[in-house]
Amino acid sequence: MALISFENVSKRYLSGQEALSNVSFTLREGEMAFLTGHSGAGKSTLLRMIMLMERPSQGQVVVGEQNLAQLGRRELPYHRRRIGVVFQNHHLLxxxxxxxxxxxxxxxxxxxxxxxxxxxxxxxxxxxLLDKENQSPISLSSGEQQRVGIARAIVHKPRVLLADEPTGNLDPELSEEIMKLFQQFNRVGTTVLIASHDLSLIERMRHRTLVLRNGRLIADGRG
Amino acid sequence: MAVDEKNAPRRGAQQDRIDRRSRNRNWRRHHVLMARQSWSRLFATPLPTLITLAVLAIALALPGFLLTGLKNVQQLSEGWDHEPRISLYLSPAMDDAAADRFSRELLLRDDLAAVDLISRAQGLLEFRELSRFGNIVDLLDENPLPAVITVQPLDRSLVALPVLKAKLQALVEVDEAVLDLEWLQRLSAFVQLTQRAVLVLGLLLGLAVVLVVGNTIRLSIESRRDEIIVAKLVGGTDAWVRRPFLYTGAWYGLLGAALAWCLIQFSLLTLKEPVAELARLYLSDFEPMGLGLSGSLILLLTSLMLGWLGAWLAVGHHLRQIEPS
Known part of the structure; x- marks a missing residue:
């Protein structure tokens, strides 16, 4: 069953810049996929649309059975509760x-x-990080901070786990560790979509990979 | 990595359902928590909070104090309203006997409740006592004052009084009839005008309270920007995000009012003695009123609502602008 589907989605900004053009793909329930491409290719825009932080100019995004175009401002928080997100700068308080x-x-x-x-x-x-629960996140290493961000993203057992450059600030060893963590969540049924430009790491993980270039989806297949 | 088997989810894709009862309980709990947290946040930065509260207290105390003062004046003039008198200045040609006869005649009228004669000699005596011009009177050859009869009408309505006054004025014995009510009417018109002015002032200062709280909340929103963004990202509703700020606004209103209450009571206390002295001079047993229970409650509730309103306006305006990006 398709959990996330993009149908001919385009996003044009007022400036005329086209962040996404005519992107279509589906992600099945329980699937894990990478989203890659150079910076500015539209990876973040795509994730943000799933979160309803942005709406498409054209086409439609469906998450679960819900067409996101039909969700108003009031329903938006309830939509976000079904999704867990991990950010590069982890947004910890x-x-x-x-x-x-x-x-x-x-x-x-x-x-x-x-x-x-x-x-x-x-x-x-x-x-x-069970032994760190009473510490302030500021006292943790960046790898640990990222893991706190992941814990927050999965604590309410969301159906979908999104990650935007979750290993952007980490060294290769830590990055691999974080990716393995995502694999674990995927193994217990969570649908995972990770935006990353770390191509060598993605290749080693051997998951489906969507490649964006200048807002177009140019490849979709096994890494 | 070790996974706690007992706590591990069987299937990550299944989100847990939370029943309505525990959601309601949680909603109440969050209200209590936010009320407490916003209270302690106020005193985490005591100096700015105190300054804001002082501004609020002054803005609230001014109309509160003026309204209390007006209430007192009204009470005073109402007390007088019940005994309107007409003073009849008799023609100076009349001697004491004639004046006495005339006052007895007046007693027979059925539209007067009381008649009180102040003879020329009595009048001079009072004049000497109460004014500073006693020695000037000594220079005069004869008593220049006419005899005066003060009468108390039976019908005290504002329509009947001028009619009666005109009737009495028409009597030959009466040189001039003066209705004491005229200055009371002027006073009440003045009180009404002042009341209107205080109302306008109160509205303006109420607006000031809304703006001061609104601005304070705006700063607080700015300083908690990250928190708002994270809450919105993980699915916090507008109401959830708004709640702590609304409580902060309400606390500001309530505490500002409490401080204003102290200011008003203190000001009244300093006025108590001079007012009592004044009342004694007027031979009155007038007792000045304070805010009273209802006045205090109105002050507290109005201010609470104004604080809440200020916060609501600020939050409504700024929370839409803070979106995760």
């Missing part, structure tokens, strides 16, 4: 602990505190 950072999506979704605490610890355990 430094004025609260690792635990509180990861608990935020659960708090927003309305979990009971005890239930939330259990899930936060499970997520921390998965990324191997």
């Amino acid at each position: 430094f004025d609260r602990t690792v635990f509180e950072n990861i608990a935020l999506p659960l708090q927003i979704c309305g979990y009971e505190p005890e239930d939330a605490a259990r899930r936060v610890r499970a997520a921390l355990n998965k990324v191997g």
